[in-house]
Amino acid sequence: MALVNEHFLKLPGSYLFSDIAKKVNTFKITHPRQRLIRLGIGDVTRPLPAACIEAMHKAVDEMADAATFHGYGPEQGYDFLTEAIIKNDYAPRGIHFSTSEIFISDGAKSDTGNIGELLRWDNSMGITDPVYPVYVDSNIMCGRSGVLGEDGKWSNVTYLPCTAENQFVPALPDHRVDLIYLCYPNNPTGTTLTHDQLKKWVDYALENDTLLVFDAAYEAYIHEDNVPHSIYEIRGAKKVAIEIRSFSKTAGFTGVRCGYTVVPKELTAATLTGERIPLNQLWNRRQCTKFNGTSYITQRAAEAIYTPEGKQQVKENIEYYMTNARTMKTELEAAGLTVYGGVNSPYIWLQTPDGTGSWKFFEQMLYNANVVGTPGVGFGPSGEGYIRLTAFGTHEDCQEAMQRIRQWLR
Numbered sequence: 572m573a574l575v576n577e578h579f580l581k582l583p584g585s586y587l588f589s590d591i592a593k594k595v596n597t598f599k600i601t602h603p604r605q606r607l608i609r610l611g612i613g614d615v616t617r618p619l620p621a622a623c624i625e626a627m628h629k630a631v632d633e634m635a636d637a638a639t640f641h642g643y644g645p646e647q648g649y650d651f652l653t654e655a656i657i658k659n660d661y662a663p664r665g666i667h668f669s670t671s672e673i674f675i676s677d678g679a680k681s682d683t684g685n686i687g688e689l690l691r692w693d694n695s696m697g698i699t700d701p702v703y704p705v706y707v708d709s710n711i712m713c714g715r716s717g718v719l720g721e722d723g724k725w726s727n728v729t730y731l732p733c734t735a736e737n738q739f740v741p742a743l744p745d746h747r748v749d750l751i752y753l754c755y756p757n758n759p760t761g762t763t764l765t766h767d768q769l770k771k772w773v774d775y776a777l778e779n780d781t782l783l784v785f786d787a788a789y790e791a792y793i794h795e796d797n798v799p800h801s802i803y804e805i806r807g808a809k810k811v812a813i814e815i816r817s818f819s820k821t822a823g824f825t826g827v828r829c830g831y832t833v834v835p836k837e838l839t840a841a842t843l844t845g846e847r848i849p850l851n852q853l854w855n856r857r858q859c860t861k862f863n864g865t866s867y868i869t870q871r872a873a874e875a876i877y878t879p880e881g882k883q884q885v886k887e888n889i890e891y892y893m894t895n896a897r898t899m900k901t902e903l904e905a906a907g908l909t910v911y912g913g914v915n916s917p918y919i920w921l922q923t924p925d926g927t928g929s930w931k932f933f934e935q936m937l938y939n940a941n942v943v944g945t946p947g948v949g950f951g952p953s954g955e956g957y958i959r960l961t962a963f964g965t966h967e968d969c970q971e972a973m974q975r976i977r978q979w980l981r
């Protein structure tokens with residue numbers, strides 16, 4: 572008899588998006604003539620940059636000829652891509668890596684979810700709240716998060732609330748935690764940390780021997796100068812942090828699948844007897860055993876993001892979404908609402924008026940403005956009283972949605 576990993580049975584059902592779908596379907600059946608505008612989805616809509624398409628076509632042709640065919644590639648990724656990453660994403664900021672410190676992946680979700688395999692199941696962990704659900708769920712799966720309390724919180728998880736009260740800047744834990752996930756610019760709040768605010772976390776990690784997993788999936792959306800693009804801009808971070816990036820939100824790769832993870836050589840974790848083990852070695856071993864690399868065609872497409880044309884095209888796509896974000900922020904504020912984010916990220920975090928619950932406001936907006944958002948409470952207990960709106964749609968839809976919301980709230 573095969574016994575199941577019972578930790579999986581503790582996972583709360585992922586009801587958020589199916590609950591939204593149910594409510595939206597009910598609305599559609601009762602209001603068949605109304606056109607809904609969806610500002611809830613976290614997926615991009617602009618096509619791939621032309622430079623990436625061109626690179627993929629070329630790579631496909633190479634695959635058609637025995638002389639240029641590529642079979643299994645290095646599990647860690649091809650040097651042409653890791654070198655482009657080092658040269659473009661890090662060297663200009665004074666950060667230096669060797670190719671063996673960069674691991675090409677099939678996206679940030681896999682690596683944020685899998686990285687915990689390197690650590691014992693009984694480490695303590697911390698997350699900002701609200702947050703991208705993968706961090707907690709992947710730790711539930713190995714039993715690291717403990718048991719679920721009636722307050723919706725896991726016993727071995729330290730929750731670091733991010734709300735309007737602390738301007739979405741989480742306070743350092745008042746005790747030591749082994750593993751902390753940070754995501755900046757943040758999904759879902761759209762907020763960021765300044766250099767000094769992030770430095771406090773690196774200093775905390777250095778002092779407490781804490782491992783930081785820094786998810787920078789939205790790095791390309793940063794517009795303000797004092798917001799770090801990489802955690803390694805902070806002195807000492809190479810000793811304590813893994814950085815995870817993705818081409819999904821940067822260059823429209825959500826359906827193509829490519830990202831990368833940085834595991835610096837200096838980064839170590841301890842055995843029970845106190846020996847320090849480089850995590851780079853362990854991650855390399857893990858990847859070589861369980862991952863056979865991202866496809867050659869995909870890595871060529873990702874490399875093209877770093878060409879002059881690629882950079883320009885990526886910038887245009889991001890500006891397209893950020894124009895939406897600006898429209899949303901301006902219009903929602905004009906409608907008397909309080910909103911956060913939207914400056915260094917494609918997400919607007921709307922505070923519901925008069926303390927209305929997330930789900931109640933979601934329904935009000937659905938029925939009165941025919942606009943779909945995502946209830947903030949779906950991202951964690953501290954998301955209650957907020958709604959996430961995304962800037963990933965068309966200009967036309969975005970403008971119309973804002974007009975409808977203003978009309979409704981007039």
Ligand SMILES: *Cc1c(COP(=O)(O)O)cnc(C)c1O
Nearest residue numbers: 678679680703758788817819830
């Ligand atoms: C979208 C998203 C990811 C996942 O990116 P993929 O590379 O497509 O797997 C990771 N982290 C955050 C915070 C995201 O919003």
